[in-house]
Amino acid sequence: MLGLYLGDGCLSEHRKAVFALRIACDDAYPGVIAEAAEVITSVNASRPVHRVQAPGCTHLVSYWKHWPCLFPQHGAGRKHLRKIQLLDWQREIVADHPGLFVRGLFLSDGCRVNNWTTTNGRRYTR
Template identity: 50%
Template sequence: MNDYSPSIRHHAVALMRQGVANRDVAELLGIPRRTVGWWRHQDRQQRGELFVPPTDCPSCTSRAFNHPAYSYLLGLYLGDGHIVSKPKQHHLSIFCADAWPGLIDEAETAMRKVMPLPSVQRRQKNGCAEVKSYTKHWTCMFPQHGPGKKHGRVARGSDPFNISVARRASVALMDKHVGPKY
């Protein structure tokens, strides 16, 4: 990390205390974002301020719950998604085939409707797109998350269960409620 004059550091900290984002402070002063972030961390630590990351998780706050978007996202998660939950990395990933560009758009839209605060990104893979959003609160929204195959997990103390839609009439009913792929 480069050494910066105390006046630059004080100016950066003053801007951050006024609510200016790390990214903007870094661009304004020509300093790497990681340096600005470190200064913010040290400033909070010196003042004894505990950092609590902002959240808009409907399970943890009083924010309204978007049931249709959540239901759609739950179906995507159970079908072609997973959650990575490690000490410093939490994200929901949904994989969508390139043949269904509308599905990719809908997955992104559903993530934003369920939890607007975390960023949503697309990453192109071979034959598919990964729609990804970083926040540890996805595990609040999907308590089914856990190790092993999804269909073999025990959910909230109940017996393991499988959901299968194999009959033509059942698929038609599901399409009526979820909508077709496009």
């Protein structure tokens, strides 16, 4: 979820210090949308995940006061112009699950092609 947030997510504050977590997902990948919604729900099952349709994408939105506790990287301005630094507890989680973290980054902003190579006349797809 951290990778998805850092790639295509944001937090915005609403009334009574409630924050909206919003993650934009490409409509071409409904499986990614479903998986992302499931992950958000698994973090806080008491809060629904809303799907807000926009041209070509679906925004997954969930409201909760504690989203900034999980994503202290939020702040004013554009994420790509801010220094994004993981806290110690986040670094530990990423160190324990680097594949899931990188997967979240790729699912949000990565390239979706199969890598391939040819060795000894045989083509291998990865």
